[in-house]
Amino acid sequence: MTMHLDFSSQGHYLIALLPELVLSAWAMVVLVAGVSKRMHTSPDRVTDLGWLSLLGILVAALANGWLYGVTEVGSSAMVAVDGFRLYANWILLTAAGMSVMVSIGYVEKQKLQAGEFYGLLLLSTVGMMFMVSARDLIVIFLGLEVMSIAVYAMTAMNRRDRKSAEAGLKYFLLGAFSTGFFLYGIALTYGAAGSTNIAAIAAAIGDGSAHTGLLGFGVALLAIGFAFKVSAVPFHMWTPDVYEGAPTPVTAFMSAGVKAAAFVAFLRVFSIAFDGVYAQWWAIIWWLAVLSMVGANLIALVQVNVKRMLAYSSIAHAGYLLLAIVSNNGTATAGLLFYLFVYTFMNIGALAIVMTVGGQAERNQRIDDYAGLGWRQPMLGIFMTIFLLSLAGFPGTGGFIGKIFLLQGAMDANLVYLSTILVLTTVLSYWYYLRVAWFMWMCEAPDADAHVGLAVPVPLRLALIVGVAVVLYTGIFPGSALELAQAAAESLTSGGFLLLGAL
Amino acid sequence: MLDMVSYSDWILHALLWLPLAGLAHVLWTPAEHAKTVAFRWSLLVFVLSIGLWWAYDPAVGQGGFQLESTRPWIAAWGVSYSLGLDGISLFMVMLTTFTAPLAILGSFNYIKNRQKAFYALMLLFQTGVVGVFLATDLLLFYVFFELTLVPMYFIIGVWGGERRIYAAIKFFLFTAVGSLLMLVAILYLHQRAETLLGAATFSYADLLRLPLTLKEQLWLFGAFALAFSIKVPIFPFHTWLPDAHVEAPTPGSVVLAAILLKMGTYGFLRFLLPLFPAASQHPTVVAVMLTLGVIGIIYAALVAAVQPDAKKLVAYTSVAHMGFVVIGIFALTTNGLQGGLFVMISHGISTGALFLLLGMLYERRHTRLIEDFGGLGRVAPMLATAFVITGLASIGLPGTSGFVGEFLALLGTFETHPLVAIFATTGVVFAAYYMLPMLQRIFFNELDKEENVAVEDLSRREIVILAPLIALMIVIGVYPAPFLERMEPSVQALLERVEQSPNSVLRLGVDELGLGVSAAPVIIPDESNGFPVMGEMGDGPPRGLMAVR
Known part of the structure; x- marks a missing residue:
């Protein structure tokens, strides 16, 4: 039996937000467990x-x-229950899970406060999940803040x-600054359209009742706010320093989770709420x-620190992903x-x-x-090579299929x-990804005991194996993951169509 | 039960995937046995591939694909795992399976460390190349086309000479620029197919039916041609080649010259001409390609003549030979196309053999400089004989494989572009000018250096490597008929497609209207997105005429 939610009673929100509620409660448990049992004294407990x-x-x-198994009735509630959100949740939960697995050894070695670390990680994930489920700018803002404040602290x-x-x-400073833009954007949009609800904004734009000038400023400010969070140039200044300075597991979590949540919310707001004024905003994006x-990509060429190089690579990937927002069609969304x-x-x-090469610390990052x-630690070398090839979008890896997917969306939108x-x-x-590969495989180790006896904690090893397996599987047999993404993208727009029909 | 699954059903899949099985076996083997295991696998693949010679029947199917099989791969996008063999790919596949075991055998003494990884990469490379030659789906083709880069990058970069990293990264980046633009073009074709044919497809057969305007064809031709021209390489995109060839270890140079370069010219024949026939016949395009081909022939020959390094000299001869292939192809005559294909085969055999021989010289003397040798013919007569025969085959002496190809290519070019043929023919003379002095200085001058006195003659293993290559050079040169008759139907079909497909109507139509052949492509800015895009389509082939006017 499928359950129908029409949000007539507040109870329906509890059902619709079940994953978020579970995770919030769990975060409290982790926090309490962290302080109550003197976890920091015993490595096993950590x-x-x-x-x-x-x-x-x-x-x-x-x-x-x-x-x-739950269907929503209509699509104007503050919280969406569509395939788009659920797929995004998979991404966020995966990012959180992978991050926890790679953190375990690091947190122990660096003696970070484990309860707070994991608690904040879970809370920040909750914030991200709110962002991707929200159909209201205010809820997006709340999610954004929950996520960001937790990540500031983790950094x-x-x-x-x-x-x-x-x-x-x-x-924190730059994040607070960008939040200002974001909030002002919400205010102006509200002023123009008379609502913060995404469906209502779309409707107001659709019937021409929205104030054009105000809306234009609102859209621009929201674009800036999102651009900060997804770290698009020229709003990327914080990214290299923060990614380099943060504890590496936090960098991993930020680069995957924060970016995913911001992009999904970005897409929902722009392709649903602001679809009617596409002509005004596509050039900005x-x-x-x-x-x-x-x-x-140009700045990454000259980086000598691998972590910082990956920070610039993450900005470049934000650029690729922005193609999906400009394309503004189902293929691109998927x-x-x-x-x-x-x-x-x-x-x-x-x-x-x-992290492993750095010995679960911030060393050896040049x-x-x-x-x-590669020759001293063949498995690590091969895994790193596969990850880099996937980041470069090389055939046989998931990164390649992803890039083709984005390019197809762009082609459908005639963005040649x-x-x-x-x-x-x-x-x-290719240059900077391959440069790591060439140092790993084509240069000799500086001395006899370099890279010997690198500790690879079990959970991190597990995360690496899962990571390589998924990257190769989605590269060679992308069918199922791809169709799931397409279905999720369709649920986003079909919701939109239902709404237009209802109005 | 056995006859239900016949040779023609499984052979292409086996050729494609057996090297990967060999790769797994190599990784499971102790390092000291890695080379024999790799050799046996590649030999097995070659032995299996011999049957293709008879399994492919030139008499049926008008030169189309045979032994075809298709399975959906990424159904949502219409990508299929589909393989096929015609009179063009037959030779490329067999050249690959024939060269691979010899290259592996030729590296037994050369590759001393990290053997497992080396032989694993060689087998991975083989899978990639066979995939390129067999794929009949454009995305599948692209995947294999790119896949060959990774093993070659590591083969050059890890086992190469002093400037190996520079050569490896240059090789990788050069070829990647071209192929990524080709990817955009492939996706554009895919998008047009979805609009015009109503089906998401990357299938070669479907995309051939796609009506394209001349303007679109020229853009797409540009993207594909750049990818293949860099790979071939055509002057002025050839600068990666001397570096890669010289720095690569012997077996790397062998597969680079014998196989990898053919991916480019194969791309011309398989994709460029049939998919964009009007662009391929466009007078400006033909003129540019022929000119670059002739420049390649003459320029590379002259540069080769002054090289002090024998390996670099041979590397430049590749550019010259590929020039003959290019003029043969863009002459757009049966003789020219057959000649181009034939040069590809004979260059694979003779230049592969030259690199093997240079490797043997290097193992003996640890130098590649021509001036370090001299008079080797007296101490190593068999080596000298093999080298001289190979060198003469390379420059196209009558009676060797090189002659047939170059002669046909020039003949075919002469039929349509006599002036080009005349210039190109000088290249044959220049070839003698670079090859014969080298042979003389290495093998026939005075035996005046002490180190050269102790040079050993060919070992039994080396004879086993060289004998089949030399035999093939002479057999093909004396009796090319079985080769020609197998390639002819496919070449004919290709030519017909170029001249008579709906997409080639464009230019013929222009001629009939008396507009002359100077009609340049008109690039109309499309305002839909504020940026010029490739152009809009109507709904039938001859409408492209409008775009030209």
Whole structure:
């Protein structure tokens, strides 16, 4: 029996938000467990907290799966129960789960406060999940803040590391600044359309009752707010410093989770609420995409720190993903979801190896520290090579299928120039991804004991295996993941159509 | 039970995937046995592939694909795992399966460390190349086309000479630029197919039916041609080649020259001409391609003549030979196309053999400089004989494989573009000018250096490697008929497609209207997105005429 939600009673929201509620409650449990049992004194207990968080993520994932049996009536409630949101939730829960797995060894070694670390990680995931489920700008804003504040704290979590504190402060200041833009954008949009509800905004634009000038400013400010969060050039200034300074597991979590949540909300707001004024905003996003792809790929060429290089690579990927927003069609939407899904695995995987080479600390991050790694640690070398090839979008990996997906969306929207820029900047990216591969395999290790006896904690090993398996599987047999993404994208627009019909 | 699954059903899949099985076996084998295991697998693949010679029947199917099989791969996008063989790919596949075991055998002494990884990459490379030659789905083709880059990148970069990393990354980036633009073009075709044919497809057969305007064809031709021209390589895109060839280890150079370059010219024959016939016949395009081909022939020959490094010299001869292929193809005559294909085969055999021989010289003397040798003919007569025969085959002496190909290519070119043929023919003279002095300085001058006195003659393993290559050079040169008759139907079909497909009507129509052949493509800015796009389609083939006017 399928359950129908029409949101006539508040209780329906409890059902619709079940995964978020489960995860919030679990975060409290983890927090309490972290302080009550003197976890920080016993390494085993610290590890247990990690597994406990992972269990919570699994339970939330079960709840998310259960929601597939629930249908919503209409599509104007504050919270969406559509395939689009549920697919996005898979991405976010995967990002959280992978991050927890790669964190366990690091948190123990660095003696971070485990209860707070995992608790914040789960809370921030809840914030992300609110962002992707929201059909109301205010709910998106709340989700954004829950997510961001937790991530600010996680960035500055390593109190013994100056760079971590610096990164936290930078992220906080610039994040607060961008939040201002975002909030002002919401206010202006509300002023223009008379509502913060996405469906109502779309309707107001549709029947011409929205104030054009105000709306234009609102759209522009919201675009800036989102551009900050997805770190598109020229709003990317915080990214390299924060990604480099944050504890590496936090970098992994941010680069996958925060980006995914921001992009999904970005897409929902722009392609549903602002679909009627596409002609006014597509050029903004077009330029953001071009600047991000060209700028980030150029700057990444000269990076000598692998973590910082991956930060610029993440900005470049934001550029590729912005193609999906400009394309504004079903194929592109599905491509965005698929790409974010694969990106979660390949980016967290690559950063997990950075973490391992650094000995679960912030060491050995220069590219020449990787010299000879491949022959000393063949499995790590092969895994890193696969992750890098996938980031580069090379055939046989999920990254390739994702890129094709985005390009198809762009082709459907007749964006031939943008597609050409994407592939040309991809060639630039080959240089810096392959450079790591050449240090790993083509240079000799500096001394006899380099890379010998690198500890690979079991959960991290598990995450690497899962990551490589998914990257290769989605690259070679993408069929099922791809069709799921397409169905999810359709549910987004079909909801929109239903709404127009109802009005 | 056995006859239910006949040779023609499984052979293409076996050729494609057996090297990967070999790869797994190599990885499970102790390092000291890796080379023999890899050799046996590649030999097995070659032995299996011999049957293709008879399984492919030139008398049926008017030169179309045979042994075809198709299975959906990514159904949502209409990508299929589909393989097929025609009179063009037959030779490319057999060249690959024939060269691979010899290249592996030729690396037994050369590759001393990290053997498992090396032989695993060689087998991975073989799968990629066979996939390129067999794929009849454009996305599948692209996947294999790119897949060959990774093993070659590592083969050059890990086992290469002093400047190996520079050469490896240059090779990778050069070829990637072209192929990524081709990817955009492939996706554009896919998108047009969805609109015009009403089906998502990457299938070669379906995309051939796609009506395209001249303007679209020229753009797409540009993207495909760039990818293949870099791979071939055609002047001025050839600069990666000397670096890659010289720095690569012997077996790497062998497969680069014998197989990898053919992916480019194969792409011309398989995709470029049939998919974009009007663009391929466009006088400006033909003129540009022929000119670049002739420049390649003459320029590369002159550069080769002054190289002090024998390996670099041979590397440049590849550019010259590929020039003959290009003029043969763009002459758009049966003789020219057959000649081009024939040069591809004979270049694969003779240049592959030259690189093997240079590797053997290098193993003996640890130098590649021509001036370090001299008089080797006296101490190593068999080596000298093999080298001289191969060198003469390479420059196209009558009675060797090189002659047949170059002669046909020039003949075919002369039929339509006599001036081009005349210039290109000088290339044959220049070929003697670079090859014969090298042979003389290495093998026939005074034996005046002490190190050269102790040079050993060919070992038994080396004879086993060279004998089949030399035999083939002479057999093909003396009796090319079985080769020609197998390629002819497919070449004819290709030519017919270029001249008579709905897409080639464009240019013929223009001629009939007396507009002359100078009608340049008109690029109309399309305002739909504020940026010029490739152009709009009508709904029938001859409408392209409008775009030209």
